[in-house]
Amino acid sequence: MEFTIFILLLPVLMFLFLGLAGHKLKPSVAGLCGTISLGTVAVISYITAFQYFTAPRVNGVFETLVPLNMEWLRLTEHLHIDLGILLDPISVMMLVVVSTVSFMVHIYSMGYMKGEKGFQRYYAFLSLFTFSMMGLVLATNIFQMYIFWELVGVSSYLLIGFYFTKPSAVAASKKAFIVTRFADLGFLAGILVLSFFSNTFSFTELMNGSCTSVLQSAAGQTFLGGSVIAWGLGLMFMGGAGKSAMFPFHIWLPDAMEGPTPVSALIHAATMVVAGVYLVARMFPLFIDYAPDVLAGIAYIGAFTALFSAVIACVQTDIKRVLAFSTISQIGFMIVALGVCTGKDAHEGLGYMASMFHLFTHAMFKALLFLGAGSIIHAVHSNEMSDMGGLRKYMPITHITFLIACLAIAGIPPFSGFFSKDEILAAAFKYSSMIGWLMTFVAGLTAFYMFRLYYNIFWGKEHKHEHTPHESPLTMSFPLMFLAAVTVVAGFIPFGTLVSSNGEAYHIHLDIVVASISVCVAVISIIIATIFYRKEEQPIPDMLGKKFRSLHTAATHRFYIDEVWMFITHKIIFRCISTPIAWFDRHVVDGFMNFLAWSTQEASFSIRGFQSGRVQQYAYVFLIGALVIIIGLLLLFI
Template structure:
């Protein structure tokens, strides 16, 4: 089975892609059959992915030499593009994680989407979404990855705007599509530069050629520009500042879509791409600093927004933006191990919390305001306690998964600072403060929604088994999924790394600091939102610092700024160009045309095509010449004589 899976890894994305085609063309009128085909295909992909992961992680050969097989896609003189598969510990981990989370989300969706008139269509889109992400993960070259990258973007557009009857959903879908296209344009320019300068987009070939860029006559400045252009794509896809604005609005889609986007597919694609091309960024320290500061600022910026939001999915959305910033920070300081480790743990606890939020919305009939919830854990114990596990994991409480991965990011950032990098300690402080805010806003949400007094107007009920079963599985991974990366296990850094294997020694002081930060955040949330049953302290703080509160609650008015820029600058500039086109460009072109037309109308009297007319003009011409010759000299002489006299 393992040998078959390693040799047929292309089946992992192909199976859900086939499910998409079958549902669209054959089983669309049969909802239950469509969902069964989608779930079965996704589960089969997971089985193959698990076999691949087992084969890779039990064979040390894959650490240094990835398995690559490909075939010619298309080509021309001196230009050939191959489509292929690349398997190494990083891609094997991603295949396992994406297929597992996607399978659980699809099982959950059979309950959540039950009765929806577009039930079959939903599962077809979900199958294509998973297929696109899995295809991206195993791509052996950047052009193939870019094709899958765009398919992921298309699927996100279709699923965010799935509820087409809602204006907000349609607008959110367009916003996501257009915002990520901005990033993709920059990324495409970077890929074109790589192809032109290095002659290939194959990942293994680029990894060999890029370090020798000076021998190819490429300057460090040009290589820095290429790296930043490539990074613009992940800025859009992974919701980094300033292209983060689409990600919170992506919650307009069904909750399983939010879980898939925020945990295992679209947003982690950008992190994965930077990790895959880290050989490029490592050659240009300037680009690495851009990645690190973008990640650190995004993490802190999004966390300061999340502390005041009221809707449960919006809080989780800004949490995703913040956690993606953590992953980018780890890549920026050169640690593929820490970044991929947090990507791994985050997928489980974030999918868990989104699905648990969906369970709450399903029970409360889409009442999303956490201030209008309360005491839900009594009526929804499975949903509530699994959400608590997710909250412990993301806050960084040991032994839950998030503690180990977040602590690893803090450790590599501190190590980066200790090696003399100028702003390393600033990055560490930003990461540590973000950890405090994360624990605070997550447990603010948990205390408001699941504990405290019940609201008599709410009548919650626990979700059915097909929705709670995925929650329990994800809760298990959120609890123990981080143990593979503990300093004592020493497994993760040995297998997934860039450069030399990472052998992390237990940093007990940093671990203690991390726990203190998390407990402090949870404790502050407890004091403000649970112990004070009337929430008077929280309300008083909001009133006392109303300007700061409004700034955070309104997301620093970034969306409004973009709207102002669009209306006042883009639209105004478009009007200027419109009038320039109408009165100058069209004026010149139409003026020349009018001159030609009028000239033609005049000349047509001379070009009649009749011999008699031509003879008359010839005679008149001779007559004029004769008169000039006969009287010209005498006229001139008379004039000159008058002058002399």
Template sequence: MKNILQLVWLVPVLPLIGFLINGLFRKQLSKSLVSLVGCGTVLASFVISILIFIDVKNGHTGVINYFDFIRVGDFSIPFAFQADQLSALFLLIITGVGFLIHLYSTAYMHEEESHHYARYFAYLNLFVFSMLLLILGANFVIMFIGWEGVGLCSYLLIGYWFKNMEYGNAAKKAFIMNRIGDLGFLLAIFWLIAKLGTVTYTTPDHKGVFDLLTNISAIKGFTAFDITGITLLLFVGATGKSAQIPLYTWLPDAMAGPTPVSALIHAATMVTAGIYMIARSNIMFTQAPTTQTVIAVIGLATALLAASIALKQNDIKKVLAYSTVSQLGYMFLALGVGAYTGAVFHVMTHAFFKALLFLGAGSVIHAMHHEQDIRNMGGLKKKLPITHLTFLIGCIAIAGIPPFAGFFSKDEILAAAYNSNKIYWVLGFICAGMTAFYMFRLYATTFLGNFRGTEEQKHHLHESPLSMTLPLIVLAVLSVIGGWIGIPEVLMANAHSLEHYLSPIFADGAKLAHNAHHMDHQTEYILMGASVLLALVMIIYALRRFSKKPDLAEPSGFGKVLADKWYVDEAYNGIIVRPIFWLGKFLNKWVEKGVIDALVNGVGRSVQYVSRQVRLVQSGQVGSYVLLMVLSILVFFVIQFFLKK
């Protein structure tokens, strides 16, 4: 079975090959060939990922070194992949959900011209390759290469319709805000190199980062300040990729890209990168309590802020976008209280139901001829039966109703929050109620009541083709049963198979944790029942409130504040963007043009003037040449005998 792990390099390489074929030959390939290459390479990666997952589950893990990526004296950074429980699980999520999104895209993007269709699939394949590289990297540098790769691909895909200026601005916003976070990640890598002399996770001689950090006191010159500083900088990187306060505003704007891209960014790839990085580095974060508190507080604040904004959004994709930001906040809350398994569990279940919801939204938009305002929808239940049923399943799952997937992962996070800090639990509980409310407001306004669109839209309403509905059905099934691998101990003994599976990854961190304790069964039943009851109340209220009389008027009062996203974008524009533009214009006018250009142009003009005057010497008169020669001799004579010391 060892040979299976040797195939791990194929998992990222196959999508890379798909990118090269579709990218280089985009004008020669037909749409069917582009679809075959784009989908086939990711499907092949998924099949290999299943084999690797089975092999890892049977106890075969390891680091596969390919070559020295960087070597300077005794310092080296190998190009190596790490196949273990965490990476194998993420491989399944990325390639599995990624393949369904690729398949869905074949129908959703079919109206595009052939070469743009190929360009789209090339970008999609490159996105999957970059994320797989991030996951498989056996050190922080290889992870960072994949990290930068997904940032580039997000720019390319968000701005896919590049002729639209607004979409281009959204792409640039995502790229720049990610670069801000990436600087923190890069500084953390340099800090690790300076203090530990390595960026490799683990090594056979136990000199890797995580090996050394199991006993910080034994590392000469390494202090609590170092571990806090490094982990805070890593978290800055995570706030960029995983859209946390203050770097979250790019993610809702990422809706400018095609809907399958939104599903890929929000569900299976990019935004989970920060969660993966912190979960992978759990032994570092467990020993930095200050950082963990910061993570928990910012995660909870992000969850509440985004959930409040989602309450008043009318764009079907914007509601889901802010929902993603809110759910990511939940995951960071879990990381902050040390519930690493719970965070990874929610990453998995969220991938299922959020991909389902985005693709379901895409099916609605496809049927409504690119209409995204839910106030112009309604009554789609009969016309889009498969989309309706699968979207409803996604809404139930994210609301946390048992036995759907979201219930188990969200309950685990809330239980961990309760154990850590009761205030965390209260705020997380409120956020859960808001989630159930805004999701069923979205569902009721879109699918129930009377149709509010145009007659032309009503005439063309139809269910999406099989290549779009099949991924919806698969994801709906996963949204129902996906949580059953993490049934809590209070409901069934030894049924949390995910916790057992991931225990080798989090074992060392768990030994160093100071707050690991379990609540009694009665308390857990009460908390579980309270969250389910709140979700049901919010669902019933939203259905009764919006199914027959949806909110069609423009929001006013505090509702307008929520609809305008707490004016955070306006504040950023006023405090950061406009002053930078003003500074740029000032420097351009007075420094670049007034000083630098004046200096450079002045030198040029001086040379030209001197040249024009000197050329007059070339008169052709011998007498003038003799006079100049005599004068030159006199000058040399004076220098030689009177001025030279």
């Protein structure tokens, strides 16, 4: 499968072409070039997936292929950084996810971004992001993943701050970049710890058992009560938590909605934010063997994040921020599914398969939701639900596709979200009834806030618009219809036979009890949302908001976590740490160097008279010097 190199080459070449020569092209031509390039990448990705998953298994599992690998940088005799392509079930699955969503976003942007200044630059950045994400999922070693991990961060910075004349967009791009850099410092530290003890960066060597003896030896060495391998893996998850917006690193994601809406669909719904989930899945064998306690902690972090963000989503009024907090919550579901795994066996690792399944289905219907939100914003020129209402009359395609996505994320059969979320809940109940019931409650909140969003947009009180809203053009409506079709059928894919915790085929068995509970909870939540928001007047939500004013206010302000971070950074880090360091730098370090310069200058001014050019003065100084030496010698011998 050497042809997979074009999955990386096409986007990076298109980035260079549009970045350097795009301004000389018409915007429509630049957009068409970028779209055709990504369409080709999508076709190659589908061919790769078809060939890989239809190939005969080796000892009951899909073979791990490395069609390309070359040494880039040698650090020690055994430790070197390679660049290459690794194909296994989860990387091939991610190829399909990234290429599909990116291709739909490219098509959609032809209509949504039409007439925008910097159109060519926008498509160049989209190509850079796709290249970065593809390089991340195809990495053969953990340091290559880290390199592309940082490129993804740069790409998101550029895309979030695309409207660079808008202060809020600039602030959001810097916030996303800085917060994820804090987390990525932990990721880098974890890589260094793991590679120091394993003497390799290679995923195949780490996973195939060739490093077992050294890793077992390292697992016996402890630091602050935990093994060094557990510390390394925990630090690596810190990077994943930043990228996937897990608490407390979630603060960047809602503000990232300041970028163009198609960017939100691409980066912050379907691809970039699942990088952390992909990282844990990639390192899953090491977590199970050497850091099961860390994996359990990951489950609780995911569960809290899912609940926390779902509560906030229930009171947000900006439709893109509702979807942003929904994304955080759904990523929490995936993290929980990985965390509740207790072994590599297909049954013990049910959560692994469920997490990857939900990653796949969520990518499609969440991209659909964001692109649907973009279609709505394109029609009413506002993000606020108060400026919407009754849009089903004017936007039938957007209405139907948005409803399909809401039903899918709510977990209503036969839509794809039901099948993947049901497997997560089954794995959660198998691990702990507390985790199971908590995630079921969060699933109910998800159904409630999504249909709150749906009714406020398409039903409710119709807002008077300056211009009559209308359906989006075909370039925007086609991706909606395509993703809606995928959302309807994706749940019937025999996903367990393709991706599982140990590579063996796992046939999904629907847990009737768990499925019945989850569907009942979802239906009840939808009914409550219907009672609250279906009609034009909404007295019950207003009454509840006044009755629980403190909770409502706190949730509206995201429980003041942003303010806590600002206090920590400004009052503690800047004032108590950075300011003293800056004072020391200015007055001690700079002062010492200035003193050296001043003393040298003063000394030179004092002795420069010796270089006068007068022979009499030189003879006088010579005689004085000779006398001093003679007297010194006499005193020494006497």
